[in-house]
Amino acid sequence: MGTAGISVLQLALSLVLAPLVPGIANRVKAVVAGRRGQPLLQAYHDIAKLLLKGSVYSRTTTWVFRAGPALGCAAAMVALAVLPWGADASLLSFEGDLILFAGLFGLMRFLTILSALDTGSAFEGMGASREAWFSALAEPALLLALASLAGKAQSLSLAAVLAGPGIGGGRGAAVLLAAGAVFIVFLSENARIPVDDPATHLELTMIHEVMVLDHSGVDLAYIQYGSTLKLWALGGLIVGILRPRTGQWMADCAIGLGGMLCVGIATGALESFIARLRLARVPQLLVAGGAMAALALALSLVR
Amino acid sequence: MTVWVEGFLVVLVLTNLWLLGSSRLLSCIAAVSVQGVLMGLLPLVIRIDAPLWRLLLQAGASLGLKGIIFPILLLRAVRSVDARREVEPLVGYSASLLIGVVLLVVSLYTGLRLPIPGGATPVLLVPAALFTALTGLFVIVGRRSAIVQALAYLAMENGIAAFGMALAEQEPLLVEMGTLLDAFVAVFVMGITIFHINREFDHIDSERLSSLKDTPQ
Numbered sequence: 001m002g003t004a005g006i007s008v009l010q011l012a013l014s015l016v017l018a019p020l021v022p023g024i025a026n027r028v029k030a031v032v033a034g035r036r037g038q039p040l041l042q043a044y045h046d047i048a049k050l051l052l053k054g055s056v057y058s059r060t061t062t063w064v065f066r067a068g069p070a071l072g073c074a075a076a077m078v079a080l081a082v083l084p085w086g087a088d089a090s091l092l093s094f095e096g097d098l099i100l101f102a103g104l105f106g107l108m109r110f111l112t113i114l115s116a117l118d119t120g121s122a123f124e125g126m127g128a129s130r131e132a133w134f135s136a137l138a139e140p141a142l143l144l145a146l147a148s149l150a151g152k153a154q155s156l157s158l159a160a161v162l163a164g165p166g167i168g169g170g171r172g173a174a175v176l177l178a179a180g181a182v183f184i185v186f187l188s189e190n191a192r193i194p195v196d197d198p199a200t201h202l203e204l205t206m207i208h209e210v211m212v213l214d215h216s217g218v219d220l221a222y223i224q225y226g227s228t229l230k231l232w233a234l235g236g237l238i239v240g241i242l243r244p245r246t247g248q249w250m251a252d253c254a255i256g257l258g259g260m261l262c263v264g265i266a267t268g269a270l271e272s273f274i275a276r277l278r279l280a281r282v283p284q285l286l287v288a289g290g291a292m293a294a295l296a297l298a299l300s301l302v303r
Numbered sequence: 304m305t306v307w308v309e310g311f312l313v314v315l316v317l318t319n320l321w322l323l324g325s326s327r328l329l330s331c332i333a334a335v336s337v338q339g340v341l342m343g344l345l346p347l348v349i350r351i352d353a354p355l356w357r358l359l360l361q362a363g364a365s366l367g368l369k370g371i372i373f374p375i376l377l378l379r380a381v382r383s384v385d386a387r388r389e390v391e392p393l394v395g396y397s398a399s400l401l402i403g404v405v406l407l408v409v410s411l412y413t414g415l416r417l418p419i420p421g422g423a424t425p426v427l428l429v430p431a432a433l434f435t436a437l438t439g440l441f442v443i444v445g446r447r448s449a450i451v452q453a454l455a456y457l458a459m460e461n462g463i464a465a466f467g468m469a470l471a472e473q474e475p476l477l478v479e480m481g482t483l484l485d486a487f488v489a490v491f492v493m494g495i496t497i498f499h500i501n502r503e504f505d506h507i508d509s510e511r512l513s514s515l516k517d518t519p520q
Binding site: 172173177283284287288290291292294295298299302 | 306309310313316317320324396397400401403404407408411415426427
């Protein structure tokens with residue numbers, strides 16, 4: 001199979017399988033709590049149900065509100081097209097796609113914030129402000145972690161960065177630190193537990209949830225699908241940083257899928273065993289992630 | 304061996320960040336205790352040319368004192384003065400962590416440029432030592448609780464000891480043991496002093512100690 005075929009296959013796999021990961025995390029949480037839990041495919045059912053529904057739009061909203069969800073979902077899809085699974089290049093691979101990968105999440109967030117502000121609700125504005133504040137701290141951590149890996153690989157392309165020597169290459173500490181920093185960003189960006197509770201509906205503490213309260217029907221489906229894609233993209237980045245290096249694309253695919261399974265299980269386990277941080281403590285966690293990423297960058301620059 | 308040294312030094316740096324970011328007294332004590340264990344094990348992984356009995360003696364003494372006895376002494380001090388479980392920061396935790404990153408950059412910049420006699424020191428040793436000492440100094444300034452200041456003093460001492468490992472090719476055992484004894488006495492005295500200050504004034508808030516000066520406020 002040619003390189004392009006492999007990347008198309010990998011992109012299709014991630015687009016289809018992405019809603020499964022939150023299901024796995026939920027199942028792990030349910031099992032740990034002694035419940036049976038919702039079906040693994042619940043996210044698919046939710047998205048399908050929402051796609052069949054009509055949308056209700058407030059009279060204060062404009063086209064920004066309607067464009068936000070679809071464009072955000074598209075940005076997440078492009079991010080998945082940029083992320084390679086193995087040594088083979090991804091569909092959209094070029095020198096500097098690292099910045100595009102991080103920038104696409106910025107774009108997605110920007111669109112979510114804009115459409116939240118467009119509703120004119122003070123409540124959604126509060127959520128938007130929190131989102132902006134936390135992501136302002138999460139983004140440097142992600143970029144510094146990517147920079148540390150790029151410094152090791154001497155390249156700004158994700159394919160080269162993720163094909164580097166990895167954890168076995170003698171510089172394990174820097175790689176582990178970078179992966180840890182990306183994991184903190186992963187938890188924060190995807191509204192997982194130490195930062196935000198995906199299951200909460202307590203208005204005063206919600207962050208991501210509060211910004212999408214006014215969306216309904218197809219728009220909400222786009223948002224939910226987009227958030228699972230984002231989960232997959234950032235989880236795939238962690239797997240890419242940590243995975244063992246092989247040469248074959250079949251092995252890469254298997255490792256990628258197994259890695260995403262592990263990410264789902266790890267997320268569910270983490271959410272079962274730790275509590276949410278107080279809102280005021282969240283920036284501290286993100287700054288700690290940034291400090292870890294800075295240390296990783298320093299380590300990769302030293303030699 | 305270099306992988307081990309690098310791992311140890313990275314954990315040393317992480318314990319400093321832990322000390323900077325944690326808000327709980329017991330968590331800070333745990334951080335410094337882990338640091339003490341690391342300081343005990345560092346000579347074992349770094350210096351291989353000294354006689355083994357000496358290395359083991361040094362490692363055992365410093366691990367036992369810094370990793371076990373000092374934390375126990377400080378825990379006793381916490382219990383006996385019934386100290387507040389918060390570290391009472393003058394500088395917030397996020398700001399402390401950010402300052403920590405700046406200190407890390409500064410110590411990397413200077414540490415990598417300092418000419419060190421003898422070539423065999425690990426690359427990261429001097430920056431990590433500088434960072435540990437600077438962190439200790441910052442925490443002494445940035446926290447009000449006297450117990451945390453004692454802890455930060457220990458962190459600073461750890462940094463200086465690590466720096467000594469880089470500088471001295473053949474550091475005499477006597478000097479090493481002398482520093483350990485000094486640190487021991489210092490922590491012991493600090494524990495007693497904290498206890499007495501608390502009994503006399505009902506608090507160990509170092510901010511308010513300045514009001515004891517003779518000059519009218």
